[in-house]
Amino acid sequence: MGLRAFFLLVLLVLAPGALAPAFAVQPDEILADSQLEQRARNISAGLRCLVCQNQSIDDSDATLAKDLRVLVREHLQAGDSDEQIRKYLVARYGNFILLKPPFAWDTALLWLSPFVLLALGGAAILSHSRRKRSEKPAAPLSADESEKLKSLLGASGGDGH
């Protein structure tokens, strides 16, 4: 509950209900093997606490988050790889649990649109500035054209006077 409710609060939506103080990873959860523990922290940081908003289970004080942290550590101790653990959790809870959404056909727009916008914007600016530059200096007359101009000027001058 913590973070999500907190931020709704920060901009002043008061979600009714109690907020527990944030106290995420607890001393008794920590694995003795520091390498394994580091892996557990890294995996946890990418997993969403399902009852919170945009808060990882590593930061959440919710009971569910604690259960998941313990689950991750159990799987690590059983010798699973990081990827296996993530797969296992996605199979159980869906992609919702991953804070980094996987790249798929229905998330392609999400991942690519900022960069597509950058590319389109850049292309628009480039073509715009090129067009402007090509507009600016009138091309110098070719030999034929200046010849023609001279004769026209000469002809009109001759007619006029």
Add this chain to the structure above:
Amino acid sequence: MIDEVGHYALVLALALAVMQMILPFWGARARDARLMALARPAALAQFAFVALSYAALTYAHVVSDFSLANVVENSHSTKPLIYKISGVWGNHEGSMMLWALILTLSGAAMAAFSRAIPPRLLADALSVQGCLGVAFLLFILLTSNPFARLSPAPMEGNDLNPILQDPGLAIHPPLLYLGYVGFSIVFSLAAGALIGGRIDAAFARFIRPWTLAAWCFLTLGIAMGSYWAYYTLGWGGFWFWDPVENASLLPWLSGTALLHCAAVMEKRDALKIWTIFLAILTFSLSLLGTFLVRSGVLTSVHSFASDPQRGLFILGILVLFIGGSLFLFMLRAPTLSQGGLFAPISREGALVVNNLLLTASCAAVFVGTLYPLALEAWNGDKISVGAPFFNLTFGPLFAPLALLMPIGQNLAWKRGDLLAALQRLWFAAACGLAAMLAFYAAQGAPVTAYVGAGVAIYLIVGAFVEIFNRIFPAGLRASKNVASRASGLPLSAWGTAIAHAGLGVTLLGLAASGWGAEKIVSMKTGEAYDVGPYQLSVVAMTAAPGPNYREAIAHMSVSRNGAVVAMIEPSKRFFTTRRMGVSQAGIVTLNFGQIYVSIAEQNDNGAVDARLYWKPLVSLIWLGALAMAFGGGLSLADRRLRVGVARRAARISGASAPAAG
């Protein structure tokens, strides 16, 4: 009685807003100066009545008038006075009142200080502002009335959520709203200019002070909110890419872009269409943020659908204003003339790149915030978009700005010399590289930390290179009249340098988090625990009563190399009315870094579970934001750019034109 006065004042303010919306607009069409002139008193009076209404609500909170449902739900007679006052905006109805208060304050400020703006433009702009007033006052009166009565009145209230009983609540929302809603002035002026159809470089001059002021407040508001989250949440995080945070970052990003491209429009009469578009976009994003936060759509798409009244009302406001202004924009944009030409390598060119990158990073935040909602509404799939997504998209789009900023500052208008600009930056680049090496030697990995810190130093030094070259045009020794040159520099030049350096300072604070240390332990009294270069130990545990809570405090000593350097007192508070515990982190600032401790309940064996952090240079994150806002303030104070100067300049040029002709 006072409650009725407040309620009635709100209705009167609505009537005035309707007047302000219709009469000046009509006057501008009929070329009736008296009708147009009505806009100014209407805007001032509207603000006065909303302020009266707001004061009445505050009074009800201060005297604990439990006949108002709003006071019962969010207050308690024993609550400290400061939280009775700030608690007014600590709930839905009251925060909408604050919104309306600042909206009408903006309108009144525009009416009072924009005598330089041509009367027709001002009339149209104030009419748009009146339109906003109508929308939000109607929203309050119809869906979120803070003056709703409760009969019979209970003897005691439910108290304010303990997390909100914090000085952060007193400071953060007003600052944020001044920023958010302050952009309404810029929006109204843009809409007014589109209605009138005449847009020239003077327009950039009119919007500049308002854009700067709103931007400064928004910067401060975001920084304050981030620091509040940091010290309240108990694990030292300060930015979570939460949709509600993103809602405030979006107008900041587009407002920053607006600030920069308005400078191009003002100086060179170029990028007009784009400036107008950003002016509309920035406030539209503020409105979008209000919709996201107020409608409940974030909680879940379903909860929005189950109680849709407020959400649909704000959605209506959103569609009306964003749709209306974009429609106007589409109608008018093709008729706007192209302004001054410039080479791709020039100050203007650099600012175009700045705008492109800011817009793309704004888009990344926008998509990341709204995509999960859209996807769920479309096919029911639920995904999460968290920090890893934003690090991979927003990060690479925003990072190039840090490298480009000093270069852009050193390019000339119209046509710049890239090589010369790079040469001028050699010192900054050398400082950055030296810092990178020094940090690597002293602190080691991770890469993000020492590279980030190096870039930050380059940014800070590079921000001042332009000023340095203007004060010492012939080098450090040969230059004369240094003092008069320095004092002759416009304040806005100092403002730019300080604001840009501020971003570098923030970046340094962010980068240094890579060298932080964390320890999660069960602390026994008297034993020392290492965290970073410090040792912490619990000296004693005490209990203390508060006004509406009781508190358990852990007194800890912080020592380095055997000498005690500070005491730190994290605590845990228990609020009796709401039966909720809140942990108060203990924080000590040492050399810009902080030791941060939060504790849980004391165990049966007397030990206390604690999270201990050493966060080197962390305070720079917020000090940098302060510097950015200070730089903005300096620019705002620049005499050349103040409101009113445009008119004087126009008068002078108008007077000299016939003579020249």
